[in-house]
Amino acid sequence: MAPEIVLKDATTKLTEYEATGGYGALAKARAMTPAEVTEELITSELRGRGGAFFPAGRKWSFVPSKEQLPKPHYLVVNADESEPGSFKDNEILSRVPHRFIEGCLITAHAIDCDKVFVYIRGEYSGPYEILVGALEELKDRPEIRGNVTIVVHRGAGAYICGEETALLESLEGKRGQPRSKPPFPAISGLYASPTVVNNVETITTVPPVIAMGGAEYAKLGVPNTRGTRVVSISGNVVNGGNYEIEAGTSLREIIYDLGGGIAGGRELKAVVPGGSSTVILTKDEIDVGYDFDSLGQLRTAMGSAGIVVLDDRCCIVQLGIRFSEFYEHESCGKCTPCREGTRWLTAILRKLDDGRATQGDLDLLLDVCDRINGKCLCPLGDSDAIIVASYVAKFRDEFQAHIDQGGCPLDGHSSLDHVLAPVQMHAHSPAAHGPEVRA
Numbered sequence: 001m002a003p004e005i006v007l008k009d010a011t012t013k014l015t016e017y018e019a020t021g022g023y024g025a026l027a028k029a030r031a032m033t034p035a036e037v038t039e040e041l042i043t044s045e046l047r048g049r050g051g052a053f054f055p056a057g058r059k060w061s062f063v064p065s066k067e068q069l070p071k072p073h074y075l076v077v078n079a080d081e082s083e084p085g086s087f088k089d090n091e092i093l094s095r096v097p098h099r100f101i102e103g104c105l106i107t108a109h110a111i112d113c114d115k116v117f118v119y120i121r122g123e124y125s126g127p128y129e130i131l132v133g134a135l136e137e138l139k140d141r142p143e144i145r146g147n148v149t150i151v152v153h154r155g156a157g158a159y160i161c162g163e164e165t166a167l168l169e170s171l172e173g174k175r176g177q178p179r180s181k182p183p184f185p186a187i188s189g190l191y192a193s194p195t196v197v198n199n200v201e202t203i204t205t206v207p208p209v210i211a212m213g214g215a216e217y218a219k220l221g222v223p224n225t226r227g228t229r230v231v232s233i234s235g236n237v238v239n240g241g242n243y244e245i246e247a248g249t250s251l252r253e254i255i256y257d258l259g260g261g262i263a264g265g266r267e268l269k270a271v272v273p274g275g276s277s278t279v280i281l282t283k284d285e286i287d288v289g290y291d292f293d294s295l296g297q298l299r300t301a302m303g304s305a306g307i308v309v310l311d312d313r314c315c316i317v318q319l320g321i322r323f324s325e326f327y328e329h330e331s332c333g334k335c336t337p338c339r340e341g342t343r344w345l346t347a348i349l350r351k352l353d354d355g356r357a358t359q360g361d362l363d364l365l366l367d368v369c370d371r372i373n374g375k376c377l378c379p380l381g382d383s384d385a386i387i388v389a390s391y392v393a394k395f396r397d398e399f400q401a402h403i404d405q406g407g408c409p410l411d412g413h414s415s416l417d418h419v420l421a422p423v424q425m426h427a428h429s430p431a432a433h434g435p436e437v438r439a
Contacts, residue, residue, distance in 0.1 A: 043214030050199030062186035083275035085306025093127035097134035103203035159330035221247030225291035235309035274303025338381025341372035355407030
């Protein structure tokens with residue numbers, strides 16, 4: 001189960017939210033045409049906060065009009081927060097559920113939709129109850145709800161359902177596995193109808209964009225990464241938690257100012273900058289802006305904004321084992337490179353850690369990464385290959401030491417049990433779909 005959150009100054013009640021101007025952006029949006037709302041999002045340069053970082057307004061603009069394609073339109077919100085290291089959606093839904101709902105209603109207006117599906121991680125029982133309670137408050141407020149029905153659908157524990165097409169398959173009651181693309185969801189998504197799939201943080205950012213105006217919002221942040229971002233900081237830091245930052249804030253500032261530095265006064269060794277799927281950074285690479293272009297120059301990314309800080313006790317081989325075990329376990333098995341490759345990566349990494357590996361095994365590890373990367377139906381297998389290859393590239397001496405010394409040079413005193421214990425690893429479910437609540 002996901003850890004319970006103790007909320008302070010949360011605005012979970014409708015009266016509280018309205019007292020702070022809540023649903024004002026919705027009224028403003030409904031006074032505009034759908035095309036005008038979409039144009040505001042395009043002007044704001046808001047990019048998706050789920051990891052792919054695709055411009056939100058452009059994604060909305062891809063949905064054809066009902067005159068062009070006479071089918072229902074759907075909004076699907078990915079609340080299946082599963083990336084190891086990320087826990088921001090949990091807190092957003094728990095603290096400001098009405099702001100999230102307002103974002104759903106504005107987006108529904110922009111894409112001419114009257115059905116919204118929120119696919120929430122099954123383990124998030126607390127956020128689920130809070131969100132359902134907030135929707136119950138709107139049952140007697142038709143002037144807010146309009147003609148939009150919001151369905152809250154609980155997932156059943158499959159990481160793969162964070163991939164948008166696997167999520168759509170699961171919503172339809174099928175096995176949660178990725179679809180081949182094209183067609184893309186904007187044309188043929190849920191029930192083969194035009195569908196927009198957005199992340200919780202993206203949708204929750206829509207109300208302030210409309211309230212401020214797209215041009216004003218675009219003044220925040222840096223070029224190509226406008227606005228703010230909620231980052232989850234965990235690992236060997238003093239003040240782990242969620243923090244909203246302006247895009248472009250340096251990673252060093254995030255770790256040492258917001259995060260309070262390395263716990264126990266120890267030395268920084270490495271940072272996973274955007275959840276487990278992102279290329280690792282060394283201690284010498286943290287003087288970088290937390291934005292798309294700056295991190296891209298280091299061949300990494302913000303991803304889901306889950307920053308995992310690792311101190312000098314961390315064994316990088318064991319880190320690779322933990323994450324590779326996760327991807328192996330969560331592979332849906334649909335494509336061979338992922339299904340077989342993740343298993344091979346885990347096995348070779350375990351061999352290194354056990355002191356049974358030869359020089360040829362290290363070469364084989366990188367060869368398997370090459371045979372996976374770019375050959376999978378979705379990013380799951382690629383992610384495992386990319387991160388393992390980056391661990392070898394950045395910390396090859398440590399991998400070599402495992403071969404030369406016949407085992408872990410840290411003598412089993414890695415900090416990983418403390419770093420990754422809070423990370424919620426999904427239990428795989430072949431048919432990932434659960435109960436629904438409608439409002």
